[in-house]
Amino acid sequence: MTRLKDVMAELASAPHLGGGPRTDTPEFARMLSDRLRSVLRSNTLYFNTCMGLVVALFITSIVVVVSHLESPKLITAALGGFGVGAIGLVSLMLQRWREKVAAEVLLELAVWFQGDQLRMIVNAFHRWMEPTAPEAGSAVVI
Numbered sequence: 626m627t628r629l630k631d632v633m634a635e636l637a638s639a640p641h642l643g644g645g646p647r648t649d650t651p652e653f654a655r656m657l658s659d660r661l662r663s664v665l666r667s668n669t670l671y672f673n674t675c676m677g678l679v680v681a682l683f684i685t686s687i688v689v690v691v692s693h694l695e696s697p698k699l700i701t702a703a704l705g706g707f708g709v710g711a712i713g714l715v716s717l718m719l720q721r722w723r724e725k726v727a728a729e730v731l732l733e734l735a736v737w738f739q740g741d742q743l744r745m746i747v748n749a750f751h752r753w754m755e756p757t758a759p760e761a762g763s764a765v766v767i
Contacts, residue, residue, distance in 0.1 A: 629724045633751040672721040
């Protein structure tokens, strides 16, 4: 799976000092566009897979509920399983959607910016995509 974080981590290094890839060349822009397009294809595939799994999970839970109306414990378990599974799948879908939007924006900005400007934009998106860890004192204890 191609991840946007991997592409950005590769590009979010220090400004070009002669050792890394030059960001002000047409080849770099073409390479970035190709990598971002592969991220978009990968995310589309995984997003659609998650959507299909949510639909399949929903249909399965409906079939279980309809076929076992006399067993409330089984219905409760089926609907609970659907709820837990759907929450997990929807969170994955939201991650993929966020990466898709960021990749599309970067793809459009790569056309207009080059060099250090593009690297600054990639650095900003890289920081935005990184999950922030909660502070130690902010945990709620019950």
